[in-house]
Amino acid sequence: MKSSAIAVTGLRKAYGDKVVLDGIDFEVEAGSVYSMLGPNGAGKTTTVNILTTLLKADAGTASVGGHDVAAATKAVRSVIGVTGQFAAVDELLSGRENLQLMADLKRVRDREVVTGLLERFDLGESADKLVSAYSGGMRRKLDLAMTLVGRPRIIFLDEPTTGLDPRSRRTMWAIVRDLVAEGTTVFLTTQYLDEADQLADRVAVLDHGRLVAEGTPEELKRLIPGTHVRLRFAEHSALETAARVLPGAARDDQELTLRVPGDGTSRSLRALLDRLDEHMLDAQEFSVHTPDLDDVFLALTGRPTADGTAGTDTTDSTRSTGTATSTEAIAR
Amino acid sequence: MSSISTPLADSAIMLRRNLKHSMRNPVTVFNSVLFPIVIMVMFVAVFGGAFATGESKYIDYATPGLLVMAISYGLGATATAVNDDMTKGIINRFKTMDVSRGAVLTGHVVVTTVRCMVACAAIVAVAFAMGFDPDASALDWLGAIGLLLLLSFAAGWLTVALGLAAKSVESAGLATVPLIMLPFLSSAFVPADTMKAGVRQFAEYQPFTPIIETLRGLLTGTHASNGDVAAAFAWCAAFAVVGYLWAVSTFKKRA
Numbered sequence: 001m002k003s004s005a006i007a008v009t010g011l012r013k014a015y016g017d018k019v020v021l022d023g024i025d026f027e028v029e030a031g032s033v034y035s036m037l038g039p040n041g042a043g044k045t046t047t048v049n050i051l052t053t054l055l056k057a058d059a060g061t062a063s064v065g066g067h068d069v070a071a072a073t074k075a076v077r078s079v080i081g082v083t084g085q086f087a088a089v090d091e092l093l094s095g096r097e098n099l100q101l102m103a104d105l106k107r108v109r110d111r112e113v114v115t116g117l118l119e120r121f122d123l124g125e126s127a128d129k130l131v132s133a134y135s136g137g138m139r140r141k142l143d144l145a146m147t148l149v150g151r152p153r154i155i156f157l158d159e160p161t162t163g164l165d166p167r168s169r170r171t172m173w174a175i176v177r178d179l180v181a182e183g184t185t186v187f188l189t190t191q192y193l194d195e196a197d198q199l200a201d202r203v204a205v206l207d208h209g210r211l212v213a214e215g216t217p218e219e220l221k222r223l224i225p226g227t228h229v230r231l232r233f234a235e236h237s238a239l240e241t242a243a244r245v246l247p248g249a250a251r252d253d254q255e256l257t258l259r260v261p262g263d264g265t266s267r268s269l270r271a272l273l274d275r276l277d278e279h280m281l282d283a284q285e286f287s288v289h290t291p292d293l294d295d296v297f298l299a300l301t302g303r304p305t306a307d308g309t310a311g312t313d314t315t316d317s318t319r320s321t322g323t324a325t326s327t328e329a330i331a332r
Numbered sequence: 333m334s335s336i337s338t339p340l341a342d343s344a345i346m347l348r349r350n351l352k353h354s355m356r357n358p359v360t361v362f363n364s365v366l367f368p369i370v371i372m373v374m375f376v377a378v379f380g381g382a383f384a385t386g387e388s389k390y391i392d393y394a395t396p397g398l399l400v401m402a403i404s405y406g407l408g409a410t411a412t413a414v415n416d417d418m419t420k421g422i423i424n425r426f427k428t429m430d431v432s433r434g435a436v437l438t439g440h441v442v443v444t445t446v447r448c449m450v451a452c453a454a455i456v457a458v459a460f461a462m463g464f465d466p467d468a469s470a471l472d473w474l475g476a477i478g479l480l481l482l483l484s485f486a487a488g489w490l491t492v493a494l495g496l497a498a499k500s501v502e503s504a505g506l507a508t509v510p511l512i513m514l515p516f517l518s519s520a521f522v523p524a525d526t527m528k529a530g531v532r533q534f535a536e537y538q539p540f541t542p543i544i545e546t547l548r549g550l551l552t553g554t555h556a557s558n559g560d561v562a563a564a565f566a567w568c569a570a571f572a573v574v575g576y577l578w579a580v581s582t583f584k585k586r587a
Contacts, residue, residue, distance in 0.1 A: 052428045077430040088425035092353045104345045105431050130356070146425070 003066070005030040005154050005185035006051060010060035013046055013209075020046045022209035023060065028202075030153075033176065033186045035200035037193065042206040044189040045085060048158045051187070052082045065154055081152030085159050087139040088146075091132040095123050095142050098131060099149060106150035117145040121175075137168040144175065154185045161195060173198055197221070205300055212300045227264035229272060232257045232285035245279050246272070257285075264288060339432035346439025353413060354447055360413075364406035365451045369458050372398045375521055376462055383522050388552065392466070395459045396476075396547035397520025400540055402451040403484050404515055407491040408508045410444040414495030415504035418586055437579055440495075441488040448484035467553035476550040479564065483543060486568040487511065489575030496582040514540045539567035 006028035013021040021043045028034040036044050049055040051064055053073045062069045065079035090098050099114040118127045121141045131139065140160065147155060157176070161169040176186055176199050190196055196203045197217045205213040205220070213220060233239045233256050242258050243251045249260040262268045269288070276283065354360050375398070380390035417423050417436065426436055456464075468476070491508055498504035517535055518524070524535040535541055542556075542563035549556030556564075 054424060054427055074430055077428060080428065082425065082428040084421060084424055086421045088421040088423075090349065090422055091420070092356050093349065097352070101345065101349055102429075104348075105342065105426075105429060 003030050004028060005032075006034070006062070006064050006187060008047075008051070008060070008062045011047070011050065011057050011062055012059040013043075013050065013055065013057050020209050021050075021057070024206070024209070024211050026204055026211065026214060028185060028187060030185050031180065031183050032201040033180055033188060033199050035196040035203045036187070036189045036206055037191070037196050037203055038189075038206035039191060043209045044206055045158055047206070048082070048084075048156050048187070048189060052080060052156055053077055079153045081147035081150075081155045083140075083144050083147045083155070083157050083160060085162065087136075087143040089131050089134075089139055089142050092130065094128045094130055095134070095138075096127040098142060098146055102146045102149035108150050113149060117148060121145045122171075137164055140164060140168070140172070144172070148179075152184070154187070155179060157186065157188045159189055159191065162191065169195075207300070227262055227288065227290050229260045229262055229269070230257055230285070230287045230289055231260065231276075231283040234282070234284050238281055241279055242276070242281050242283075245275060245281075264290060339435060339438075342432040342435035343438040343442070346435045347442050350413070350439045350443035351446070354409070354443060357409070360409040360447075364402075364409055364447050365454050368398065368402035368405050368451055368455055371401065372455060372458060373462075379521075389463065389465065391459060391462050391464050392552055393548070394521060395455070395464050395466075396551055397515060397518070397544045398455050398459070399452050399480060399547060400483065400518075400544050401515040401520060402455045403448045403480065403487060404508075404511045404540075406444060406448045406451050406484075407487055407511050408505055409447070410440055410488060410491045411495035411498065411504040411508045412501050414440050414492050415498050415501045418496060419501065423586075433583070434580070437492055437583060440492050441485065444488035444491065445481065445484040448488075449481065452480050466551045468551050469553075472550045472553070476547055479543065479547055479550070479568075482565075482568045483571075486570075486572035486575065489579055490571045491575070493575045493578035493582060496579055496586065514538055515544075518544055520544050539563075539571070543567060 004027045006026075008027070009025045011021050011024045012019075024043075024047070026034070036047060038044050046055065050057045051062055051069060053069055053076055056070060064076045067075040067079070069076050090101065093101065096114060096118060099117055102108075103110075103113055118124050121144070123138065123142060123145065126134065126138065131142065134142065144157070144160065160176075161172050164172065173195070176188070179186055186199075188196075188199065200217060202215065203213075203217055203220050204211050231242065233242060236253070236256065239251060239253070239256050239258060243249060246258065246260050249258045251258050260272060262272065372394070376391050376394055380394065383390055383393075414437075417440075423436065427433075491511070494507040495504045498507050515521075517531065518538055518540040519535060520540065524532055524541060527535055542560040545556045545560040546564040548554070549560070
């Protein structure tokens with residue numbers, strides 16, 4: 001039996017009347033990637049803050065690396081590395097000096113550690129430039145490199161790819177995979193289903209401070225409805241006819257739209273279009289949708305994400321990558 | 333990997349970081365070293381001739397006050413630097429590491445003291461160039477340096493607390509303005525008894541006046557009254573204790 005790197009039971013946290021964590025339980029196996037998925041405000045960062053000794057929980061217990069986070073904070077701090085949501089780098093130091101600062105504080109004497117990390121994160125060229133001149137992606141990379149100084153056994157990454165361009169996201173994913181290959185345990189929060197899908201051994205879905213689902217990505221995906229096609233018609237009568245000839249579709253009379261379930265293959269799309277033609281139906285708008293976090297939430301909680309944040313504030317580029325990846329996953 | 337981490341070693345690492353910050357920020361260097369010199373030249377060479385400060389030369393009268401002013405000018409940079417640390421997320425990194433809690437703050441206090449001492453040394457050098465003629469024994473000089481060190485250290489803690497308590501970098505900078513203004517409403521540039529009623533009482537009872545008088549006593553060989561010396565040390569101790577307690581409690585509260 002493998003030991004667990006993180007064990008959490010009945011964790012609760014509230015700010016005044018606002019309950020942020022409403023009793024969550026989970027366990028993370030050593031050497032695995034555990035991903036916590038949820039929209040903004042679900043309680044992901046609060047969970048990370050409690051596990052990394054920044055916050056005290058109101059109730060429940062949490063142990064990290066075998067040490068209680070409330071009682072043995074010093075021991076917990078000595079085995080973890082944390083990369084928060086906002087790059088925690090020193091702007092007035094160079095990249096090299098930032099890493100050296102970490103090495104000094106962790107009493108890492110080996111000079112090679114700093115140069116090694118600079119090379120590994122492709123920061124060698126800008127190593128001696130001040131961080132204030134770094135791009136967002138470079139800061140994130142430096143931030144993660146700083147976390148890795150001293151080789152912590154358990155690493156927390158709070159939304160490590162939010163706001164990154166697709167290429168930087170892939171780089172970040174590759175780094176996480178390398179870490180796990182070296183035996184590091186990674187606890188990762190994300191708003192993106194595909195990210196959890198790509199990286200995690202187990203995924204937990206957090207909503208309003210509760211874990212609404214937990215399992216492997218495959219288990220989770222079975223809970224999500226498949227791909228669908230969305231059709232919008234000009235008139236009510238057209239919607240009426242279409243709903244009649246396409247059984248199993250869900251209609252929205254106000255929007256004049258129809259959601260037709262499908263598997264996303266070209267064959268099923270052609271069949272659908274042929275069927276519309278047969279009945280002389282013209283859809284004004286036609287779009288193919290693959291499951292995303294909104295759908296997971298719809299499926300798990302019976303309603304869309306609290307305020308639509310997870311879906312709407314993602315950038316177009318990341319969104320399209322996400323959609324493409326989920327399509328692959330579903331098609332397989 | 334990690335061996336015994338001592339608070340002292342952590343503080344030294346933080347000090348090195350803060351020293352680099354100071355050197356790289358031209359505004360900090362200007363405000364804390366050059367600006368007091370500009371004010372000094374202005375007061376001594378421009379206004380000085382018109383001030384009645386007794387029989388001594390004006391530069392001899394003003395230098396102790398200018399030293400205290402140089403210290404108060406150096407504080408603004410500390411408040412903004414501390415606040416910057418708290419709002420920029422790097423503090424959370426330090427907090428999740430096995431690093432001595434106070435090291436971040438101690439680093440700021442020590443770098444403030446160092447910066448203030450550099451500013452004071454610059455003021456003394458320019459003062460000599462402008463004809464400063466102190467009447468002080470080696471022991472008096474030691475006493476003066478000791479008092480300046482104590483004041484920098486004590487005001488440093490108070491400023492760190494102000495920086496921690498401020499909501500933003502801007503308000504942190506603003507919070508130190510009273511400290512910067514105090515020397516102007518003290519006996520730094522003209523004797524308090526030449527001032528209008530109201531301002532005079534304020535000047536006589538505010539913390540910087542006894543500190544400046546003590547310093548002036550040491551540097552001009554006139555020796556300040558025991559009351560002023562006691563008040564000077566009491567104010568410094570009060571700054572240090574209040575600043576330290578306030579800073580530590582605010583630091584713990586801010587996640």
